[in-house]
Amino acid sequence: MSLDHYSFRPRARLLVLLGEQLIGSPRLALFELVKNAYDADSTIVSVTLLLGDPNPSILVLDDGDGMSFEDLRDIWLVPGADHKLVAKLSNKRSPRFGRLPLGEKGLGRFAVHKLGDLIELTTRKKNEDYESVVKIDWEDLSKQNFLSDAQVQIEKRIPQTFTGNSHGTKIWIGKLRQVDWSRGDVRRMYRQVTSICSPFGAPTDFQVNLTVPGREDDLIGIPSYQDILERAIWRFKFSLSADGLLSWRYEFVNRLKGVKLEDRTASASETRLLVRNPGRDLLGDSSTPRDERLLVDSSFMNGIGPIEGEFYVFDRDKEVLARMPETQLIKLFLDESGGIRVYRDGVRVYNYGERGDDWLGLDLRRVNVPAARISRNIVVGAIHLNQQQSTGLSEKTNREGFTESDSLDRLKRAVLGSISIFEIERRADKERLRRLLKSDSPEPTYSVSAPIHDLRRLADKHGVLTILEPVIKRIETEFNSFQETMLQAGLSGLGLAVVFHEIERGVRVLHNGLEKQLDITELKQQAQSLTKLFDGFAGLLRKNDREPISVSKLIRQARDLNTLRFSYHKVDLICPVLDDKALDFELSVSLSLMLGVINNLFDNSFYWLRVRYPEVNGNAPLHQRKIFVTTFKSDSGGVGIAFGDNGPGFIDPPTALVQPFVTRKPEGMGLGLYYANLVMEMSNGSIQFPDSGDVEMPAEASGAIVALVFENKGRGGSK
Structure with a gap:
């Protein structure tokens, strides 16, 4: 028998699928085009939404280094080209501004198809005496059988767009996939595009502008970050060196009318940072090795590099908002733009900090301690990373965050550890504020469903679920019953928090016993001790259950x-x-x-x-x-x-x-x-x-x- 060799024969529609399904939204697609302009050493990128025309279109114009005919042929038309990745790994920086490329997978150019079916790209490389034009109709292209049949023409011509000594790239996108753009769509696109640069420390040599000719009113009233940040009650900045040394500064600034409360600051320099113990987590795959270090050192920071953070925190209690100007503006801004974003070299890593993205789990960790912890909708913050030193953090192919890795887990732990310092300091001023305003703390809610679910999963994995299920069921039933009893008796809040704290701790111990595969007799003893806690808590309420x-x-x-x-x-x-x-x-x-x-x-x-x-x-x-x-x-x-x-x-x-x-x-x-x-x-x-x-x-x-x-x-x- 003969052994024959064959090559892959991708269909032409693969190019369409890359743009249509790889990029999550039109806003993210435009975001990618702006990032490409940054990599090209642009200083200004102009984005124009021509939505009032009979055939709406989008225009993206930059003053970057542009591309030559050879660049278009050998790189732009080669999906997966790795020239940016090679440059990043070899620390080869751009000639004008010394930038490391943000892209690395060679797929960002297909973002244009998420926006529209027609594209005309005009580019002139610096010091070249011609410009090149590429026109693509993605709909016609996808009708070809195979990728090898999908021909694209590149025209070389005397400069008509980039005349004189000008250079850069112009991308016109027509036959838009989204034809009707509401005022909200335009405003969200504006926030998206302009957020590519950090408002806390953006590159001074890169600027993004967005205009909507004929619909300028759509952008009226969008507050700037600086306008909002100046109204924050709490500020917190920290820096964590590559060696793991932490310096931070906390500020409480009383901006409330009619409230006499002194401002307060606190700080520390070159201390050690405590981080969350991942072994404490009940959720997650127990088969994955965990980094159980509690102190940050140089090895902990490996692959992450130095971190700088800046948080501006507000208070949404009605008693506080009543004493602040333009409270509706603040609330709307926090609802739309609250959260903690991530930037590398001052350029944003999408989609951290977007509405609906809780990459640090702030809302979940606040559920059980609402008065002590911050949530996404009261903080505007940024985490700054160094592109060259954060080699352990690689962006996903779909451009929505970093790929899951040990480095990403350590980054989260370091950021949450720094936030915990802020929360400790904030609590003292929060209590002072509450006493003056006589505000009521929101009642926390508690649920053992998550740890119980994970306990059942682990018990089933080790084949002891049948034996432990009666005890696990009793824990779940009695906690819910106990919670209902306390709520009806008006004894919720701290009393219920104590019960939850003890049950959660007991479940964790039993969980760890299952992971270590203890003898079933020992596991049953631990489970029975846990159920006895309810008898003890009942006695605590009665005050007379002693032996x-x-x-x-x-x-x-x-x-x-x-x-x-x-x-x-x-x-x-x-x-x-x-x-x-x-x-x-x-x-x-x-x-x-x-x-x-x-x-x-x-x-x-x-x-x-x-x-x-x-x-x-x-x-x-x-x-x-x-x-x-x-x-x-x-x-x-x-x-x-x-x-x-x-x-x-x-x-x-x-x-x-x-x-x-x-x-x-x-x-x-x-x-x-x-x-x-x-x-x-x-x-x-x-x-x-x-x-x-x-x-x-x-x-x-x-x-x-x-x-x-x-x-x-x-x-x-x-x-």
Whole structure:
């Protein structure tokens, strides 16, 4: 038998499909043409929408370097040409302005077909004595059988468009696919095209203008970015170097009429940035390796390069808006243009920051902590990247964001970590503002559906869904029932936030157990402990559901529930009471709630020990991370349990630590210590933050120390 060779024979309609289906919208198509002008070293791009003509058309004119006959033949007519990618990889910059090309896939030229079926391209290369003209009817072209049959003529002629010493490219697009353009369409196109350059630091050598002859009124009243930014109440700027050093500045500017509140600023230079722990996420593919670093360093920034961010944040509470001028203008602008955009070398990466795009998940993360976190519709911001150093970030072929990658995940974590710093600072001024205006915080809503869904998926993957389903179903049913009961009793808000915080944490622990494929007996024990939380929360409402238990037994149960986590995080537990070397005594408490308190304290220590002693090459340090638990007698005649670690310790004052939604963890809810304080108050006790010497804690416990102090009333006898 003979072995024959054949080549692909693409149909001519492939070119039409590339333009029609690869580019998402006409606005994005025009955006691509403007980016091509930038790559051609243009200084000015003029976009004209000729919508009043009998046959509407679009004209794009730039003063760039233009193309020669050979450029048209060997590059422009070659789909997938890689000359821009080669230039980018070799750091070959444009001759006039030293720009790295934005394009790299050789497909942007087909964007014109998204706009119309007819195209006439006229171009003259700098220092050439002729100009070239290409005319294409995409409809006729697509009727040819094969791509090789789709012939295009290039005309060389004496310059008629680019006369004298002028040069550049002119693209006329006719037979528009969208014939009727509403006022809203025109305004959206204007915002789209003009947004290609950052309003926070655009290239000074590149400008885009859009005109609509005969329909100038359509563009009246579009506010400039600067007009809106000057009215922002909060401002936040940060820079993150390629080495991972963070500098930031926060500003609160009181612009409210009749409100006497001092402005406030805060800043820091060359500190380390804390980022979200991806291992905390319940959603996502658990089979994908996770970068679990909590501190940003030079290796974390590899493929991303330095980041600069600038955010202008508003407040949409009605009490605040009532004291600001032109509130309707601000609201409309935020609805249309709110969000955080991404720019490389000052030029926008579409579609980050577009309406409907929540690339950082701001709205989702705000659902459960609405008063503490920002959403897209109150912020106008920008992230600036360096084109040459952000090599790990590659734009999708359809030009709608970066392709999913580890570099993109790290970029998101770094930006969210910086936003968390802003939110911590903003909270203090937000509270001052709310107290003055006596405004009501919106009630948060909570749902365990997402983590429960992921739990079921993982249980099914490991073949234990049948065994765990009754418990998972009970968790879901009882939470919804408990939420309804609290809402009917008028006890929503913080009380419900605490419940959700504990259930979400418990589900996460069970989820991690499934991922580590623990023995089914251990998994059932963890699941049953989680369901007992509801009994404990019911007791919290009744304030009388208590049972006697010794401290040694209480701590032993808490340790056993966290055995996997102590091992995973390489944390040593030093607890004399478990070895009969410290005071043991009996308490009368709600066991499930008290276990929740201890688990929260362990949670905090695990996290901050990872910050203090980060992994090296993915490996946790041995015998450096330590948690200490000891018992003591208080000065008031009571007894207590002290928890300490050798982490970085507390930054905030004790009064702030037990307030709800106060946290230094990126993406943390800030309810752990609030919950602990609430349970202790219900247990005739208190939570305190003593020095190590006050609670007989070893000097090695140099980090955070939290003491649970029980008065004589409400505890059993000690032994």
